[in-house]
Amino acid sequence: MDGEHILFINGNILTMDPDNPRAEAVAVIDGRIHLVGPTNVIRPRGPHRDGRYVDLGGKTVIPGFNDSHCHILSFGLDLGRMDVSADRVKSIADIERLIAERAEKAAPHEWLLGRGYDQNQLQEGRHPTAEELDRASGGRPVVLWHTSGHVLTASTRALQLAGITANTTTPPGSAIERDEHGRPTGVLKESPAMDLIARVLPAPSVEEGSEAILRAMEVMARQGITSASDAATGRGDDIEPELEMYRRAASSGRMRGRITLMPQITYVAPPDSDDVRLPEDFDAGTEPDRLRIGSTKIFSDGALSTRTAAVRQPYAGTDDLGILLWEPEVLAGMIRHAHETGWHIATHALGDRAIETVLDCYQAALEAAPRPDHRHRIEHCMITDEGLARRIKTLGVLPSLQPDIFRLGDGYITALGPERASEVIPMALFDRLGVQVAFNSDRPVIPGDPLQCILDAMERRTPKGVVLGPEHRIGAMEGIRNYTVGGARATHQERDKGRIRPGLLADFAVLDRDPTNASAGDIRATEVVMTVLGGEIVFER
Numbered sequence: 038m039d040g041e042h043i044l045f046i047n048g049n050i051l052t053m054d055p056d057n058p059r060a061e062a063v064a065v066i067d068g069r070i071h072l073v074g075p076t077n078v079i080r081p082r083g084p085h086r087d088g089r090y091v092d093l094g095g096k097t098v099i100p101g102f103n104d105s106h107c108h109i110l111s112f113g114l115d116l117g118r119m120d121v122s123a124d125r126v127k128s129i130a131d132i133e134r135l136i137a138e139r140a141e142k143a144a145p146h147e148w149l150l151g152r153g154y155d156q157n158q159l160q161e162g163r164h165p166t167a168e169e170l171d172r173a174s175g176g177r178p179v180v181l182w183h184t185s186g187h188v189l190t191a192s193t194r195a196l197q198l199a200g201i202t203a204n205t206t207t208p209p210g211s212a213i214e215r216d217e218h219g220r221p222t223g224v225l226k227e228s229p230a231m232d233l234i235a236r237v238l239p240a241p242s243v244e245e246g247s248e249a250i251l252r253a254m255e256v257m258a259r260q261g262i263t264s265a266s267d268a269a270t271g272r273g274d275d276i277e278p279e280l281e282m283y284r285r286a287a288s289s290g291r292m293r294g295r296i297t298l299m300p301q302i303t304y305v306a307p308p309d310s311d312d313v314r315l316p317e318d319f320d321a322g323t324e325p326d327r328l329r330i331g332s333t334k335i336f337s338d339g340a341l342s343t344r345t346a347a348v349r350q351p352y353a354g355t356d357d358l359g360i361l362l363w364e365p366e367v368l369a370g371m372i373r374h375a376h377e378t379g380w381h382i383a384t385h386a387l388g389d390r391a392i393e394t395v396l397d398c399y400q401a402a403l404e405a406a407p408r409p410d411h412r413h414r415i416e417h418c419m420i421t422d423e424g425l426a427r428r429i430k431t432l433g434v435l436p437s438l439q440p441d442i443f444r445l446g447d448g449y450i451t452a453l454g455p456e457r458a459s460e461v462i463p464m465a466l467f468d469r470l471g472v473q474v475a476f477n478s479d480r481p482v483i484p485g486d487p488l489q490c491i492l493d494a495m496e497r498r499t500p501k502g503v504v505l506g507p508e509h510r511i512g513a514m515e516g517i518r519n520y521t522v523g524g525a526r527a528t529h530q531e532r533d534k535g536r537i538r539p540g541l542l543a544d545f546a547v548l549d550r551d552p553t554n555a556s557a558g559d560i561r562a563t564e565v566v567m568t569v570l571g572g573e574i575v576f577e578r
């Protein structure tokens with residue numbers, strides 16, 4: 038047999054393949070798995086010619102993690118921005134201090150950008166205001182994004198540059214927070230309002246973008262992630278600059294992972310048009326194993342921690358039902374168009390009102406044009422009762438989940454009250470009904486280490502120590518399965534990824550201990566010691 042041979046031997050290989058759950062050795066030829074079995078069987082078969090051995094020294098091997106919903110470019114750009122997350126700041130004064138430090142080194146008109154604050158975890162319990170950002174920034178434009186990605190707060194200069202004044206009408210489906218005189222406070226909620234700022238932000242060049250993507254994939258490789266999906270590709274009027282950034286990263290020879298792009302629906306089946314672009318109308322370059330077009334992404338509501346997810350019962354202590362971003366008929370039209378042209382669809386829906394609306398749209402599209410094993414996804418799918426879960430099962434919909442309770446859980450309790458909050462991401466319900474789910478990170482909304490995510494699903498513990506719905510906790514192996522097998526199913530790639538089985542891509546993560554029957558404490562201590570992509574070691578501790 039021609040091609041490059043690599044033998045991985047003496048491992049404790051958890052294949053996630055029910056036909057052959059454990060093995061010791063894997064033979065790889067040309068980036069794909071050729072044989073899986075005991076070392077003493079595989080070793081004598083090769084490698085021949087210039088082949089290599091990698092001795093795993095008894096360490097545990099699992100399929101590479103697949104982060105089937107994250108925001109790769111944003112994450113990479115974020116890595117270069119101010120970190121105002123709860124790990125770094127406890128109060129608005131802390132945030133002001135960080136801004137002042139940045140301002141000292143910045144040019145007079147330079148934008149100061151930060152990410153990841155959570156008003157629920159600030160001493161003041163509220164969003165920072167323009168006035169506070171002004172104080173620290175010396176009049177520079179400042180924008181800080183909320184950890185959910187659904188809210189930002191901007192300084193007076195940034196508001197001016199965006200043309201946001203007391204006279205600005207609030208774009209539908211969003212909110213511009215105002216003081217008692219009607220003046221904007223700096224806080225903008227949801228894309229239509231946030232886009233007013235996004236439009237005037239200095240856009241990254243193709244070079245900056247592709248470097249950011251490479252940076253993001255490098256951090257992910259260190260965490261055992263070998264595949265990632267960009268869950269909302271494109272911004273502004275044109276998706277092409279972003280595609281070019283991804284193509285350039287993919288062909289650089291330096292990209293440590295495989296990327297699936299999920300173009301936003303506005304580039305695929307815009308609401309006001311009958312034109313639909315097919316997946317092949319988007320140029321993903323010439324290396325389909327490295328960069329491909331996957332589902333189209335639709336947003337249907339907001340986030341829980343900002344009370345913009347569309348719910349059926351009002352948020353605790355309010356009569357607020359959140360925001361549906363589209364009229365149901367408009368959403369149904371976009372979904373029908375995309376479905377009929379063969380797209381795999383992934384719709385963001387957190388609240389039960391949004392989930393119900395999306396299921397109605399999927400059902401109508403499927404009744405008009407049945408498609409077996411379509412696996413249309415619901416992203417986040419947080420507030421789901423038995424009735425909705427049964428419809429998800431019947432319709433063949435795949436919930437794409439981030440058990441991010443460790444950071445945002447207390448915000449869920451504030452928003453929903455303790456009883457409803459304990460039912461978010463109802464794993465016991467999905468399990469009982471046999472609904473296949475995928476775990477992923479939504480990073481940079483949350484930090485995104487898969488082992489942390491799995492730990493979160495095992496513990497369901499909020500920052501204040503409340504366990505949300507203990508019956509929905511899961512075991513370590515189930516978490517790993519959702520992040521590997523589940524990720525491959527979420528992108529229709531189970532013939533390439535998700536298991537260690539002959540014919541599939543040789544993508545693995547090597548762990549320093551065996552997670553079978555592991556406790557939360559074991560998972561907390563577990564480290565990724567090696568990441569293998571197509572048989573090549575792309576990270577080693």
Ligand SMILES: [Zn+2]
Nearest residue numbers: 106107268479
């Ligand atoms: Zn997302």
